[in-house]
Amino acid sequence: MGRGRAKAKQTKIARELKYFSMPTDFAALEHELSGEPHSAAQPAEDSGEWSDEDDLAGRRQ
Known part of the structure; x- marks a missing residue:
């Protein structure tokens, strides 16, 4: 029970995307x-944020 409203919304969205x-x-x-x-x-030269590479390099030390 309760699936009818969700299915109707999915049908409405699918129709909007199609047409x-x-x-x-x-x-x-x-x-x-x-x-x-x-x-x-284009990315900024130095965003001041840590990257995954920086995090991994810090763990190796």
Whole structure:
């Protein structure tokens, strides 16, 4: 019992995904497929945060 409401919501979402198409940003797609770095996707030089490599190096010492 109680599955009907969840199934109806899943059906509604599936229908929206099937029939609603979002606008495609072809310029961003072209940059992604060409392998060119995107200005927003470039990581900061020093974020001041620990990475997994830093954590592992600290454990080895």
